[in-house]
Amino acid sequence: MGFILNNVIPEILADRPSVGISGIWGSAIEWAKGDFIKITAPSGTGKTTLVHLLYGLRTDYSGEILYEGKNIRSLNPDELANIRQLHWSIIFQDLRLFPSLTARENIELKRVLQNPIVTPEELEKMAEELGIRSILDQPIMHCSYGEQQRVSIIRALMQPFQFLIMDEPFSHLDKANKKIAAALIASECKKRNAGLIITDLDQDEHFDYQVSLNL
Amino acid sequence: MVTSRIGLGIAVFLLLTAIQIQSNYHFLLNSNNNKDSIADFLVINKTLDNNSLGNTKLDQALINEIAKQPFTESVGILTPSRFKASIQSISNQFPFYTDISFESVPSSFIDVKNVSFAWDPSAEFVPVIVPNMFLDIYNFQFSLSQNLPQLTPAIVKMIVFKLTVYGKNGPISFNAKIVGLSDRISSMLVPAEFIKWGNNYAETQSDNEVSRIVLKTNDPSNASIASFLKKNNLSTNTEKLRYSKYRKVIDTVVAIAGFTGGLMLLFALIIFTLFIQLTIANCKQEIILLITLGAAPRQLAKFLLGQFYPGNLLSIASATILIVALQYGLKLFLEKQLIFIPSLISLFTLMTAVALSVLLWFVTRKSIQKHINN
Numbered sequence: 001m002g003f004i005l006n007n008v009i010p011e012i013l014a015d016r017p018s019v020g021i022s023g024i025w026g027s028a029i030e031w032a033k034g035d036f037i038k039i040t041a042p043s044g045t046g047k048t049t050l051v052h053l054l055y056g057l058r059t060d061y062s063g064e065i066l067y068e069g070k071n072i073r074s075l076n077p078d079e080l081a082n083i084r085q086l087h088w089s090i091i092f093q094d095l096r097l098f099p100s101l102t103a104r105e106n107i108e109l110k111r112v113l114q115n116p117i118v119t120p121e122e123l124e125k126m127a128e129e130l131g132i133r134s135i136l137d138q139p140i141m142h143c144s145y146g147e148q149q150r151v152s153i154i155r156a157l158m159q160p161f162q163f164l165i166m167d168e169p170f171s172h173l174d175k176a177n178k179k180i181a182a183a184l185i186a187s188e189c190k191k192r193n194a195g196l197i198i199t200d201l202d203q204d205e206h207f208d209y210q211v212s213l214n215l
Numbered sequence: 216m217v218t219s220r221i222g223l224g225i226a227v228f229l230l231l232t233a234i235q236i237q238s239n240y241h242f243l244l245n246s247n248n249n250k251d252s253i254a255d256f257l258v259i260n261k262t263l264d265n266n267s268l269g270n271t272k273l274d275q276a277l278i279n280e281i282a283k284q285p286f287t288e289s290v291g292i293l294t295p296s297r298f299k300a301s302i303q304s305i306s307n308q309f310p311f312y313t314d315i316s317f318e319s320v321p322s323s324f325i326d327v328k329n330v331s332f333a334w335d336p337s338a339e340f341v342p343v344i345v346p347n348m349f350l351d352i353y354n355f356q357f358s359l360s361q362n363l364p365q366l367t368p369a370i371v372k373m374i375v376f377k378l379t380v381y382g383k384n385g386p387i388s389f390n391a392k393i394v395g396l397s398d399r400i401s402s403m404l405v406p407a408e409f410i411k412w413g414n415n416y417a418e419t420q421s422d423n424e425v426s427r428i429v430l431k432t433n434d435p436s437n438a439s440i441a442s443f444l445k446k447n448n449l450s451t452n453t454e455k456l457r458y459s460k461y462r463k464v465i466d467t468v469v470a471i472a473g474f475t476g477g478l479m480l481l482f483a484l485i486i487f488t489l490f491i492q493l494t495i496a497n498c499k500q501e502i503i504l505l506i507t508l509g510a511a512p513r514q515l516a517k518f519l520l521g522q523f524y525p526g527n528l529l530s531i532a533s534a535t536i537l538i539v540a541l542q543y544g545l546k547l548f549l550e551k552q553l554i555f556i557p558s559l560i561s562l563f564t565l566m567t568a569v570a571l572s573v574l575l576w577f578v579t580r581k582s583i584q585k586h587i588n589n
Contacts, residue, residue, distance in 0.1 A: 057507065077506070077511065077512050078511050078512065078513060081506070081510060081512070081514070084507075084508065084509030085511075096504055098501060098504065109508075110508060110509075113508065113509055113514075114509070159509070
């Protein structure tokens with residue numbers, strides 16, 4: 001059991017002609033736990049809207065989204081918080097880091113939000129792999145966008161999850177760093193037997209996708 | 216924030232001080248160490264002025280009302296003799312003669328202990344209790360002016376004198392003896408049985424009017440006694456009520472301290488509520504982001520409570536510790552003046568501090584919850 005989307009159409013996109021040819025909007029879709037799902041879409045077709053819908057940030061849509069048989073629109077704040085701590089992790093397109101904190105504090109905050117499953121040493125190792133260890137103690141606002149993107153990737157890997165939802169997670173990374181980050185994400189998903197949902201502008205081969213859809 | 220916490224500390228200090236002062240005062244009143252046996256008994260009669268002249272009767276309704284007052288423990292009626300009587304010495308060496316009258320009072324109001332204060336017509340002598348003041352007047356004024364010997368209480372109690380009651384069937388004489396000296400009631404006291412017998416013998420047309428009563432109270436400094444007496448045009452030995460004036464001042468000061476403390480507490484609570492609201496409003500973006508990342512509202516509320524509450528608790532604890540220290544200091548200070556108060560603060564004061572902590576926790580928690588949910 002994973003996500004089930006039944007005839008979901010966001011209100012803000014309802015009148016757009018692109019909805020008629022979408023592979024997701026208005027369709028019946030089921031994504032199982034462990035699936036690697038790629039959603040490709042040109043700008044303006046609602047990638048970020050889809051991510052926000054799946055993560056329970058927006059409720060302005062028709063149809064229904066079920067997670068493990070439960071309509072996510074009916075979850076109360078504590079149930080939603082519980083799912084976000086244990087079932088879903090996210091990398092936002094706009095990163096959403098705490099500007100006043102350092103890179104390490106941003107990651108640490110997520111690490112201790114629930115019972116930590118990653119040790120501080122493992123955190124250091126991930127930062128080392130992604131090449132941001134040296135900036136860990138810098139205020140995040142002084143880091144480049146690419147560095148911030150890697151911080152937000154590591155932050156997303158600090159918790160248990162069944163689905164890792166990503167919105168253009170590599171948009172500011174060079175090819176080599178994209179590869180390293182994707183490998184880290186894939187191995188962390190494998191550790192948890194988890195799936196991922198990634199939205200991007202173009203086709204890519206970062207992961208072995210079981211499902212590939214156009215929005 | 217620091218200023219408002221100091222304000223809270225002062226508010227709590229004032230409130231607890233008010234409560235502790237009251238507690239100490241009640242301890243002083245009820246403690247055996249400090250008990251003043253004179254002050255507990257008040258002899259009450261109508262204030263004698265041009266209006267009440269010849270009409271000093273205390274009616275039963277008024278006596279019942281006095282008995283019902285919260286400051287009253289018990290009321291005893293002073294029964295006056297309504298017969299003509301005289302006493303005279305039976306010794307030529309120490310001659311005296313005087314007309315006299317007596318009163319009787321229920322035995323529970325008599326402070327002369329260890330003597331049998333009863334009489335019947337076959338008794339050997341009539342026991343009499345005399346106010347200490349009379350002996351003082353004799354020893355320090357009369358004896359000096361008349362060139363008579365001074366008398367100790369022990370000697371006075373050995374003197375037997377003749378008591379004569381005059382009735383329709385002529386005078387009847389008895390032997391009489393002073394069995395005790397009292398500070399409590401300024402009247403010549405004989406047993407109630409003797410008054411009854413004498414009144415019968417004299418066949419007075421008495422309707423058993425009551426003009427004086429004795430009131431036993433647990434708190435002679437209670438300001439409401441003075442105001443009650445004034446309202447009903449009654450008077451007593453004002454000296455015995457002198458503490459009520461001090462008490463009034465203390466009560467006023469305590470009330471002002473308590474009121475100021477209460478007001479400051481209210482302000483402190485309002486300031487904290489506003490401060491919490493402001494802090495949460497300032498961190499609104501961060502709080503939204505935390506919730507987005509999966510923080511539960513309950514987790515956040517717990518965290519914020521942990522940020523705000525310990526400081527407030529510290530204010531209350533500091534104020535309480537200060538009160539504890541002051542109480543101990545006051546105990547040491549008053550001990551030197553033979554006034555004994557407890558070295559620890561009262562349980563009630565402590566419970567108030569605990570109650571204030573709970574109240575503050577509740578207000579802080581509610582305020583956080585309210586603003587987080589918004």
